Amino acid sequence: MPELPEVETTKRGLEPLIIKRKITSVHIYKKKLRWEIPKHLVTTLKNQTIQKISRRAKYLLVDFSDGQLVMHLGMTGSISVVSDSEPLKKHHHFELKLDNNTCMRFHDPRRFGSILWQKNNEQLSLLKKLGPEPLSYEFDEGTLFEAAIGKTINIKTFIMDSHVVVGVGNIYASESLFRAGISPKRKAGKTSKKRYQILVKCIKDVLLESINNGGTTLNDFSNVGGEAGYFYQILSVYDRKDRPCNRCSGTIKKIVQNQRATYYCPKCQH
Structure with missing residues (x-):
């Protein structure tokens, strides 16, 4: 999609x-x-x-x-x-x-x-009822931290909720959490404001890099000129099950959360 x-x-x-x-x-x-x-x-x-x-x-x-x-x-x-x-x-x-x-x-x-x-x-x-744009000034660690208070859902599902923040799709959620060193299984309400500060920066960086590279090549997407995106070539965890982590000596794992595939490194994401 x-x-x-x-x-x-x-x-x-x-x-x-x-x-x-x-x-x-x-x-x-x-x-x-x-x-x-x-x-x-x-x-x-x-x-x-x-x-x-x-x-x-x-x-x-x-x-x-x-x-x-x-x-x-x-x-x-x-x-x-x-x-x-x-x-x-x-x-x-x-x-x-x-x-x-x-x-x-x-x-x-x-x-x-x-x-x-x-x-x-x-x-x-x-x-x-849409949440803030992820690349806007309105989206910061305070926004996420306050929205997460009392939430027991996992943090990946949380940041994919369009009422919390828009546009953080499945691929970009996995990639952002990897960069932030946060396990996708961590509960949203049990994540510190400091970690949300790191995650916000990672979400912005991942989305900007993908935009600059024309998006991903997954499924049927192509741009206005009919060309595929190139961000897929530099994904760190998504669709890399059982491959080595490019940050540590761990191995990328795949789990299913909220009926969506999640990829992460159990060794360096906690």
Whole structure:
């Protein structure tokens, strides 16, 4: 599933290709995604100009004069900008034709993604309860420590909770905990503020490095240009079961937490 770095990479790739472009037509080819694509977008967006694109958690927000297009890539979604003469592929669901003979297309084979609309001064319910952005000043050791008080869940599940902090997906949670030297089995409420300070820095570092390397190459993710990310090549623990730890003489182990695979080194993470 595309995570925060992959979505940020997509946003950065789209910016120079769609900002200030006027939409000449809108096409909904297959309306059923996680939720049905609103049919009014065909008329609502026609002749409007794209003002900016931003990211909130794993959602892409495309701004227009009277609202925002809210897009989520789901498990297998991707967005590309191509010539409007390029043939459609089997799983293209949505298309914005632009005034420079290009079009922005949403492709999603498994249809867990979403394309929604919110008017100005309104906010979709799925955006209202999101935690702070991990790369923002609002996310610090105090935020994590206070949110963890009394929590008996393991710390990996805790930092993957989007109400606590957004965008720390499975891969990045394992990698951040490894860098911080914290066992993923440690209880969130039994972790000191000092250790959370170290973990916050590691989360920020891991996410920034992944963004700078274009995300990971897992599953079906590719960026706007169709290229895979490269961060997967430098992962320290994820998908490295039974391989030697690159920090000590330990061996990477795999366990399952909250139905997700977790990789860690029992010797240097405690």
